[in-house]
Amino acid sequence: MLFAVLFRSNDMGIIFLKKPRLKNPVMICGWPGIGNIGFIAVKTLKKSVGAEKFAEIEGCDFFYPRKIRISEGVLDDIEFPTSTFYFKKREHGDLIIFIGEEQPRGQKMSYQLGKHVLDIAIRYRCKRIFTSGAAVTLIHHQMKPRVWAVPNRSHLIPEIMRHENTIFMSDIEGHPDQGQISGLNGLLIGMAGERGIEALCLMGEFPLYLAHETSYPKGSQSVLEVLSAMIAEDLDSGRLKRWIQRTDAEIDKVYQQIPAELRQQIEKIKLIRQTKPSSLTDEEKEEFFKEVEDFLRGNEQDGESSI
């Protein structure tokens, strides 16, 4: 691609397809992770606003290729997981959307990739960066997931609190004021802070009894509600809603197949959210976790997939 070659910037490891002029952009980043909550949210946003691709990070430095094509004894093409930047011009502040198809393996690689993303943020003078992920927690899949918010600046807390359905880690029973966001969704907001950019991570709740590989669009929907309010964007999430209906139906189907006693235990999770956290005693909690664990282990032994 000639265009790509023309703008290839070796020192940054970034290939520019276009160099848009952007005004006061905010950057929104998403990588795959537990339940693909952040990834789905950011992809839905990109599609909804009709963002346009303008740059990508060279994959060879970070990833093993996922596909190769060889024709008649000659190497034709190779494909790496993509890490792509998109832009959308708007009256009330432009958007840069970054979508990474894979997270690099290893801390050094993650840090390097994060640096590349921040290089773009700094180049375009982004005023704020959002990342998104999952918060694995005691939530029932029939309930609306809340959004855990972690900013890198304390002055963002009051602003976040104004948005419905948001929660801070210190609000969660049993959680101390300290924790960790694993992966690039967490690392990036820390790195952004180091480079003087305010950033926050929005994490949709994910039921702890679901397999982490299960795509959980319901969590993405909650994240998008907060995100769209914070960036003042009306989103078309019709497709996402239909996906949620399908996923809910699938999870419910499996849920009905699990033993009644275990289901009763899981049902108690609803009480935690509807009443005070103390409605489930420590013993009950311990029993619940043990039963879930035993059930999942039993399923593994049977060679069946867990819910």
Next chain:
Amino acid sequence: MKKPAFIIGWKSKDVGGIGSGTVDFLIEKLGGQKIGKVSPVDFFSLSGVNIEYDIATMQECIFYACEDRNLLILKSDEPDKDRFAFLNLLLDIAESFQTKEFYTINGNPALISHAQTRQMLSVCNEPRFMKTIEEYGLSKLSYEGPPALSSFLLWTAQRRTIKGSSIWINIPFYLTQLQDFQSLYLVLDFFNRKYSLHLSLDELNAAIQNQNVRIEKFLEEVPEIRKNIHLLESGIMLDNKERIHIMQQFYDFFRKTGK
């Protein structure tokens, strides 16, 4: 050395022992001298030691030179991390020797019997180089799917305009964990002709005969496997369970009686 050819044998995932078998033979017969190694710290997981065929084995990446025949040889494990940097490092070293071309040697498990002809295929990162290789009887490979490290190396070298080829030889699936001497012969014969190495392959011919005798002895003991191998030769596919059973039986027999 003056613009040497560079031959790479991967020790990891070495189907039919073809990668390490080729470079070991060349190093031994051509008096290859160890000239350097890549430190494992940056590219290999050092959280413990690997066990291969019951033997603790440290991962390694060692360069040898066969000055008389103008060959640069690498015997290496596949790296666990920073693969792109690792491949570029190998190419830096190749460039420092002004290497004219490189080869990686790979085995491909195939549903063929030990008595059937092994097909030797090649993929190059430069069409003219493939034409040269074809003249030595190698077929053109076509493929689409996940890449092996050899293919990633070809692509990395292509970006640096370094000419290279991956040679892939079909190995009977039940010999993938053993040394397939027939395949080894074919690969070495190719290098012998291509670079006028004047290597005697008599020793390998003897090893092939010996291996065939041992396989025959084994098949006499287990007629059920002989029957399945006959089915395979007549073009009837075996199911996965049957294949695994045959592989296991072969491996156990050869391990007990020496590989």
